[in-house]
Amino acid sequence: MTRADLAEQSVDLSDPRYYINREVSWLGFNERVLHEALDPRTPLLERLKFLAIYSSNLDEFFMVRISGVMEQAEAGVHPRTPDQTAPAKQLEIMRSHLVKEVALQHQTFEYELRPALTEHGIYLQNYRDLTQEQIFFLRDYFEKRIFPVLTPLSVDPSHPFPRMSNLSLNLAVRVADPETGLERFARVKVPSSLPRFVGMPEPLRTYQGEPCQWIGVPLEQVIAENLGYLFTGMAIVGHHLFRITRDADFPVLEDEADDLLLAIEKEISKRRLEGFVCRVEVESTMPEDLKAGLMGELKVGRDRVYEVDGLLNLSDLFFFLSLPLPELKDQPWAALVPPRLKPVVDLDGDDAKGYSEHPPNIFATLREGDILMHHPYESFTASVQEFITQAANDAKVLAIKMTLYRTSGDSPIVKALIAAAANRKQVVALVELKARFDEANNIEWAKKLEDAGVHVVYGIVGLKTHTKTTLVVREEGDEIRRYVHIGTGNYNPKTSKLYTDLGLLSCRDDLGADLTDLFNSLTGYSRQQAYRKLLVAPLTLRDRMEALIHREIDQAQSGGKGKIVAKMNSLVDARIIKLLYEASQAGVEIDLIVRGICCLRPGMTGVSDNIRVISVIGRFLEHSRIFCFHNDGQPEYYIGSADWMTRNLDRRVEAVVPIEDPGLNKELQMILDTLLADNRQAWEMDADGTFTQRRPQAGEEARGTHATMMAYTLKRDSLL
Incomplete structure (x- = not known):
């Protein structure tokens, strides 16, 4: 069949019915994540992990994607997406899907996984089911560790409804004046600076008189059971938990910003408090009048309210992976050193064994041929990180240039760049300040790099720099040789243990020349029109x-x-x-x-x-x-x-x-x-x-x- 034949076919390949809505497809992906929590073949604590991942994914989806569709619907616009699903219809489909999925998520935790934890000595209890001694401990813990942090905020004609930060967990509290009988509303924020789950010390780590692995309660229950400390002389009528999600996708007019770093810092501070509320999660036991009052104050309709039967914010279930129960987790995996980067044995070593090991000279190794790494099966530390570390300390290296989209908070990669600058090498780091939800981390590293003498640039106006590339320029005799790393994943040693990614290390001339041209276009005014090998x-x-x-x-x-x-x-x-x-x-x-x-x-x-x-x-x-x-x-x-x-x-x-x-x-x-x-x-x-x-x-x-x-x-x- 020729192209002409294809063109004459009656099938219109632009027909919307041949395309799936992007947001609906994403919901299907997160449903597959949830399935890992439902699958009994998955180890128990890993099932909790997948519940947490599902929740964390959903938070970001509301903050960025659903909030964006809400804005489109309210503005009455209909973006020309291939599937042609109107924004209002998208919201209807997504809510219908999520009401069922979120209910399934919580039912799985409350009625399947929570009981399964008890079979292994892990008890996430209700406060009032604890022993008197355990309650005494929590009361003391509240007085010393929690009470000083709390700030109750009343709502009345002289105290407007408080501004609430994104993803904050809150107690809506009703109190009554015993003398007048007048009821008041107050909000108590559950501090995110404290552990979400409060466990018992070892002497009190018992259930029905028998020792157990862990026993504790959610932080909000400790606060709720001690509200009398916050509202002295008032009667506590009721308390109900709720959580809000705000729009967190903000525009930055780069060409109008005198300083991109300062502009993004300003927008980050807005994100926590100023984005409109796109979701309110409430305990299913919250009375209708209180729910209606919250909706009015937060300016949301019922279509943005999700009732939860059980624990709110299941992303905090990551905590349980910290318990020392390897039999309830995946078998541990330690990444192996890529074959050609195996340590070199020095038989004349000074240690007690009479030999020592050290990484091979990575530049000499690359002159023998390219290396392809597959993380996390192969070590990021022994390959990519070692490449940059050796470059930072090699006397023959003249320059290092790399892109940083996301990296870890304690990044050894960034520390190596700082060391390279201290070693008087020319170091260029392109830091992407617009990497969503990593802006603050990237700003911090950008400032540290600049303070160390690294030349920091922020890329091209209007484009995110998402590429994962490093260029090392080395003087070898009478010539200059360029070494490169080009990868699929971020320069982040933490995610390299969790994400499957590939990376190529090479000293091919054409790749070195291409990366030189690419960095020139990113840092200067080059208008590169073609590349030798790179796409x-x-x-x-x-x-x-x-x-x-x-x-x-x-x-x-x-x-x-x-x-x-x-x-x-x-x-x-x-x-x-x-x-x-x-x-x-x-x-x-x-x-x-x-x-x-x-x-x-x-x-x-x-x-x-x-x-x-x-x-x-x-x-x-x-x-x-x-x-x-x-x-x-x-x-x-x-x-x-x-x-x-x-x-x-x-x-x-x-x-x-x-x-x-x-x-x-x-x-x-x-x-x-x-x-x-x-x-x-x-x-x-x-x-x-x-x-x-x-x-x-x-x-x-x-x-x-x-x-x-x-x-x-x-x-x-x-x-x-």
Whole structure:
């Protein structure tokens, strides 16, 4: 079938029915996260973790996505999304979905997981079910640790309704004057600076007279049972917990901001208190008149109120992973050192063993060939972090340039850049101040870097710099050699233990030249128009990806084999989706591995018959992006920071790199094959947008991606 034939077909590939609404698709992703908490195959404390992740994800979704749709609906605008679902209809669909899902989440915790915890000696109790000695302890704890922190705020004609911070947990308290009988309303904020769950000291760690692993109560119950301390002489009529969520997506007019850092600092302070309330969670026992009063003061309708039967803010359940109960958690995993970066043994060492170990010279190692790292199976510390640390302390290194989108609060990467500046190297750090919810952390690091003499820049006006790249310039004899790292994940040693990501270390001349040009365009006024190898957004990435898909179409139409395998976090861009539909119609076989949002509908007759979509959810968060194009039996592989989303292709600085070493391509193909063969963590997408979890068939062994990759990494290490 030629392109002309495709064009003459009656199928209109722009028809909204061929596209899934982005927000609805995200809800499906978070539902798959929730399923990990429902799945009895998941270890108990890990099930609590997934409940917490579900809640944390949902908080951010309300703050950014739902709040945005609310603004569209109130303004009466109808953005031209491919699915053409009006904002008001989106809100209706999302609320209907969430009312059921949130109820399921809380029911799972209250009636399944909470009782299951007691079977292992973990008791999250109600205050009044404790022994007298335990209550005495909590009363003393309240007086000494909690009471001094609390500030009750009354509401009356002389005291307006208090401003409440985003995601704050609050007690709505009714008190009555015994002399007049007049009732008053007051608000008590549950301090986020104190632990959410108050556990008993070891002597009181008992249940029904028997020792237990942990026993305690939520912080809000300790406050609620001691409200008399706050309202002396008043009668406590009732108290009910509620929590608010505010719009937290703010615009920064970069071209009008004299100082971007100061402008974003100002907006961060607004975010906590000034965003409109987009959700109110209340205890289901809250009386209707009190609920109505809250709604009036917060200026929200009933469609923004979610009644909760049980504990509010289940994201705090992360606490229980700190308990020393390894049998209730995933088996621990310690990342292994990549084979070519194994420590070098020095037989003349000075220690008592007569030998010592130290990392190899990473620059000499790279001159022998590229290295591909797969985190968290392989160590971020022993590869990426070691690369930057060695560069910071190598006398031959002249300059280090890198992009920082998100990093940890105690970042060793940033400390290495500061050390490099102290060693009189030229250091450039592009710090993305607009990395949502990491702005404050990035501002702090930007200031520290500047104070240390690092040249800090904030990227290009109007674009987020999302690329994960480092360039090291080293003097070697009479020549200058450039070393690079290009990855799919952030320079964050903490998330590198939780996210699956890929990174390439190389000293290929063309990549070094490309990164030099890229950094010049980011830090100066260069208008780079082309790159040798890198696919760079917003300049060349979209055009090249579309050209690679067209090449597969041409191959299929000429009687050959067309095949695409692509792994990413999200697939949203309408142009790419439409092109994939065209490829499917031409006979190109397409396998998509999409963890989160997918607006494409697979398996539609005459449109996407040849497209399959799976999502893998499990122990690690699948974050790497891999793109494989068959290319008439000479497959080309790419990795990078960009998803197939319009923002990544058109509104962010991204870098995708071709992997040209045949051995490294075999590694990438093995990763893709493992994901596609998964029958434990994989979900298959249907044309209606729903997902069905794969299960091992009778007599078939479970093949979970993460377990398979850990076993593969261990086996390879044992053979070295």
